Amino acid sequence: MSKHIIVDPITRIEGHLRIEAVIGDDGVVKDAYSSSGMFRGIEAILKGRDPRDAGLLAMRICGVCTGTHYQRSIEAVEHAFNLKIPKNARIVRNLIQGALYVHDHVVHFYHLHALDWVDITSALKADPAKAAKEALKWSNTPHGAGEGELRAIQERVGKFVAQGRLGIFANAYWGNKHYKLSPEQNLIAVAHYLQALDMQRDMAKMMAIFGGKMPHPQSLVVGGVTCVQDIQNPARIAEFKSILNKSRNFVKNAYMPDVLMAGTVYADEALDGTGAGLKNYMSYGDFRLDDTGFYTSALLFPKGVVLNGDLSTLYPLEQEKITEDVSHSWYTGGGDKGLHPFDGVTNPHYTGMEKKADGNAYIKPNEKYSWIKSPLYDDTRVEVGPLARVVVGLAAKDPNITKYATDFLTELGNTLGLGKAAPASVIFSTVGRTAARAIETNLMADVMMGWVDELAANVAAGDHSTWTEFDFDAVSKDAKGFGMAEAPRGGLGHWVVIKDGKIENYQAVVPSTWNAAPRDYKNRMGAYEAALIGTKVADPEQPLEILRTIHSFDPCIACAVHIVDTKGKELAQFKVGTSCAV
Ligand code: NFE
Ligand code: MG
DSSP states (O other): OOEEEEEOSOOSSBSOEEEEEEEOTTSBEEEEEEEEOOOOOSHHHHTTSOGGGHHHHHGGGOSSSTTHHHHHHHHHHHHHHTOOOOHHHHHHHHHHHHHHHHHHHHHIIIIIIGGGTOOHHHHTTOOHHHHHHHHHHHOSSOSSOSHHHHHHHHHHHHHHHHTTOOGGGTTSOTTOTTOOOOHHHHHHHHHHHHHHHHHHHHHHHHHHHHHSSSSSOOOEETTEEOOHHHHHOHHHHHHHHHHHHHHHHHIIIIIHHHHHHHHHHTHHHHHTTTTOTTOOEEEOOEEEOSSSOTTTSOEEEOOEEEOTTOTTOOBOOOGGGEEEEOTTBTEEOOTTTOBOGGGOOOEEOOOOOEEOTTSOEEOOTTSOOBSSOEEEETTBOOBOSHHHHHHHHHHTTOHHHHHHHHHHHHHHHHHTTOSSOOOGGGGSSHHHHHHHHHHHHHHHHHHHHHHHHHHHHHHHTTOOOOBOOOOHHHHSSEEEEEEEEEETTEEEEEEEEEETTEEEEEEEEOHHHHHHOOOOTTOOOOHHHHHHTTOBOSOTTSOHHHHHHHHTTOOBHHHHOOOOOTTOOOOOOOOOOOOSOO
């Protein structure tokens, strides 16, 4: 008999996400639903505010992709006012955002996702001498994986286990047969997990150098940046570069090798396309590389849309084609097929769950079942995120992305003994989604070294400009604009309508909204839901494979659900449990 399981809350993510899945007799997921039980908000409180303040409020949408909403909001207002920012401001914004990618992706791989691939308890059985040799298979210069270092880490973790103090490692699905790394490989990954805790602290400092603080940097303003002293101080720029260089070494000698190792061991799940899902990908493009202006600059990540996994055709991105549908979301007023964000509305309408005979409350799949809206591009469901950026980059024949992706596929082909590069189609999978995140981190860490030098050279040449002056009263009478670019988790857009110096409407359509969305008005699945279909679950009591695929998207539900009921009505009652899976 098929089994209907609830995984709620999904842990090791930001926010509150529930997955319900129907698993057939053959252990394969036949149906899946993604539901957010969290309701919060920002969009509504922005109405009536001064648009110059929007960024400071909008950034409170999330402290994980910290600073991204801030920047996007400020760009939306700059776009509405048709403002160009100085070169120093563009580079500094790129450096803050680039540092976020490096930090966020490393934290995601090790601290949120690794335990879906790595069995900590197995690492205790490893032979550290053998593990040190194993590390040399995946990197010529492995990070922190010498025999002595590995032995020390094994002893440290062993002591915790012996005392029954597993702490952050408690309650996982240890021993599940879908863990495939050897004890030695597990030990390498555990070592890097712990080392990454230190590394990420330094990576966060990069954002603070130009952002003033972290999380929630505060050095951006409409028209430019305020970190004038930091830009003019060569010691600050040098400090940034030194941390970046250290981070880059970690990415190249720990993160990339570990992803290659996991990709090789779990290659069957990449080759058979487990977790592929929609196979429609969208990137807004990001990281302006010149100062020609809004949506005309050359970009590090190209923009566009790829449909049905067909890398031979890149469709142009047209922002008018974006809508948000609420047919299966706890809102009213979305129109028949959804609304463009300039016209978007946010009217909460909670219709509840259904209590069944087993005592559990289930979502009502044919009705509304999530606080997340369903964004559509040209009436199509799409996936956003690192994988979408790599796919769009490949379809655009972008030289950087093609090189970094091809290098990875070549190495994977070698480690799999294929005698040639692994086929590009392996990226259409859960493993591929995880690899794409590492591939772009590697690229980002390299290009940022050049951006730091560009900033230093520009300042040294005497350009100290950081802000473009503008006449607020003149430009803010009747304006609208959008900030559309990429956050670590995918395409992020803020749309603002301004009348007589005040915000009249504000809508954010966020990466995790695209990916974690429920079904739409045509009953088509969202990206998480589609990615789960066809996944083989070894043990429904331990739905490790469901976590693996969902985590490969790096969910952030605070971002995805960012609206508020301004009247303070009670919208739903929640009972919070402590178990990891129900
Ligand atoms: Ni809260 Fe975010 C990112 C944005 S959302 S993490 O990256 O924007 O998915
Ligand atoms: Mg929104």
